Amino acid sequence: MSVLVADRELDCKGLLCPLPVYQTSQAIGKLGPGQVLKVECTDPGSLEDFPALARQRGLTLLSAEERDGMQVFYLRKEAA
């Protein structure tokens, strides 16, 4: 796996739905086209929520992983 580099990082650890998706949505708004956001969560629902967010917002989910009860996502904002 190639190493993913994030332009911004968002800490959603300890937050429950809808906050990880909401805060990620806000952070995505501040990204430029092609930029990558890394999000760390501890809400197990985020494993289903982030692919859904990516689909609905037209983002590319570069990576979704769960390790030690933490979910880590890399999302890329595409050109409009």
Add this chain to the structure above:
Amino acid sequence: MTTVAEAGGRPDARMDEHPDAQGRGGTGNGRRRRLALIASKGTLDGAYPPLILAATAASLGWEVGIFFTFYGLDIIHKRKHRRLKVAPVGNPALPVPMPNLLGALPGMTAAATAMMQGWMKRAKLPSVAQFLDIARESGTKLFACSTTMGVMGVRHADLVPGVDIAGAAAFLDFAADADVSLFV
């Protein structure tokens, strides 16, 4: 089966499950997806589901409208939305199951309400007032049911800012183009 190339070259394997998704909550025909909610309950536990769904849908890029009707109108009532309560009577799901007879005793509603407020705070969930701010900031349409206002003697000035007074026809007109409609 949509290939990655057809899905705009996105290497997201899940794209093929939703070939109509084109981002920004799109429906594939250039229109944003739309969520239409009816909020009919004026309790603390009844207020959270529509507000959570609204905040989530807006985060997905959807248009959202909530029709606040009957007791649901309290959710957008200036004074009452800060004092919504949890009813212990007729609520067998309380963590300490309480016979209705005991639940009806003075102080039990306050106790059940304080307990839920504690959970929400510990979970760092926004308050009802904060969720209403999120709704307004994300452009969610807040419809106040005009019939309820008439029946219960509620004036426009009694409601939080950013609310439109509407009848059922106006809400149905909004909901007619909705992709998801829910009565909560």
